[in-house]
Amino acid sequence: MTIALNGPLLLVGAGKMGGALLEGWLARGLDPRSVFIQDPALPEGIGELVAAHGIVAGAAPRLPQPPAVIVLAVKPALAGEVLSVIAPSVGAGTVVLSIAAGRTLESLSEPLPETCAVVRAMPNTPASVGEGITVCVANAHVSEPQRQACETLLAAVGEVVWVDEEALMDAVTAVSGSGPAYVFHLVESLEQAGIEAGLPAELAARLARGTVAGAGALLKHSEQDATTLRTNVTSPNGTTAAALEVLMKEDALKRLLARAVAQAAKRSRELSS
Structure with missing residues (x-):
């Protein structure tokens, strides 16, 4: 255009x-x-x-x-x-x-x-x-x-x-304006988790960065929504299911992000008043 x-x-x-x-x-x-x-x-x-x-x-x-x-x-x-x-x-x-x-x-x-x-x-x-x-x-x-x-x-x-x-x-502002920082922190956290699981630091960093960037690209180019894409990669009783059991237990990640977004929105209102 x-x-x-x-x-x-x-x-x-x-x-x-x-x-x-x-x-x-x-x-x-x-x-x-x-x-x-x-x-x-x-x-x-x-x-x-x-x-x-x-x-x-x-x-x-x-x-x-x-x-x-x-x-x-x-x-x-x-x-x-x-x-x-x-x-x-x-x-x-x-x-x-x-x-x-x-x-x-x-x-x-x-x-x-x-x-x-x-x-x-x-x-x-x-x-x-x-x-x-x-x-x-x-x-x-x-x-x-x-x-x-x-x-x-x-x-x-x-x-x-x-x-x-x-x-x-x-x-x-709380979701998309500040959102990239949440994703970058996810990469930091995934990298650290990889190190704690025994990966060399350089490899952990490369895997974390590549995985999040690749998942984002897949999400962008796919006609399927995030829920469907998550389900597609989750085999019953497999490794992904075991990890998601931790992340999704009692909506732990959802609740944490909801709190984070609410806090960011509150601060946005304060700054614009």
Whole structure:
């Protein structure tokens, strides 16, 4: 899918997530002449990419016309200050797409023109390798073409899902935003368990990493759900069944994850209030 917008795109912040988005856009054919980057100090790799494509970047790049989309990819603590600075560049047809974690539609809209279209998005770190999933919610001023433009831009780094209720974003953050860390901890734990079972550390690490990565790839490409895939690999009275008897006893793992997600959602609400 080639990306085409009806005006310039202003990327504010070209750090890890902003840089991943930029790479995805360029890979999908977005005209680099339509991209402008507001960032006073580009990371080394992104600086080289920007230079190679002749993209205009700097602390305050001058755009030929109001941007079609402003992508806000700065740290949440800086979002309000940055939005106040860029507010004068917002045009009647501009949509502000924020990936600043925890910033509500209300807080994002406050420094902007009263009827500004704003989309709040929650991506996750697998976006850096094009395997992310992003959940979005829009305010009442976002038109269908603006919604489609935001979805097209975010789809460059993975799957995109929309919700109608902003209140769901705290749970979204707890499940998909923080979720990769849970999976990485699973790998750490599986690796340690392998060592305790007698495997050399290097082999345990390789097996744990490869198993989780492979299972994730199988889950992504299979039409079967996770329950069916688990059942398929579990022979009656076999080794997997013996392990699952421990993990699933009294819903131990389910209950632990439920507590973890609830705690993360609670913290998300605290940070966004």
